[in-house]
Amino acid sequence: MPGEPITRRNxxxxxxxxxxxxxxxxxxxxxxFLFPNVLYEPSQKFNAGRAKDYPVGVSTRWTKLQRVWIVRNEKGIYALWARCTHLGCTPNWFNDQGRFRCPCHGSNFSPEGDVIAGPAPKALWRCKVELASTGDLIIDKAVLEDRPGFREGHVYFVDV
Ligand code: FES
Structure with missing residues (x-):
């Protein structure tokens, strides 16, 4: 009750x-602390469709949705991650010039992903590529390589 003294018990x-x-x-x-923080992100793997549907050249079919270019040359197919190695902008493919050009600071990359010009310090990343039994290309953006000599290996290249 208000006004009453506080008892020792209270x-x-x-x-x-x-x-x-x-x-x-x-x-x-x-x-x-016993339970880790888990970050649920969408899978970095996607099915890019039939390998035989990609003609020789650079395909921008998956650039908007998956940020990946599928490139076919005379030997086979590889996938480039469409992320500039300077500060992470998305370069554009210019078919008439045969190069990727970054709109942010002007880096240029060859169809192989090598730096032609600009401040980008290294080549574009290549993604893991697999050929499914159905003939579909499975691209995995979680497995990347950019070192010449390694990026041409079977993990990052399919000869179809
Ligand atoms: S982010 Fe591409 S050149 Fe700077």
């Missing part, structure tokens, strides 16, 4: 309650 009850609340909150916070 004072202790408030103190023990506060202490119990503190320990409960500490235990809950410690238990939270």
């Amino acid at each position: 004072f202790l009850w408030v103190g023990w309650s506060a202490l119990a609340t503190f320990f409960a909150a500490s235990a809950a916070a410690s238990a939270r």
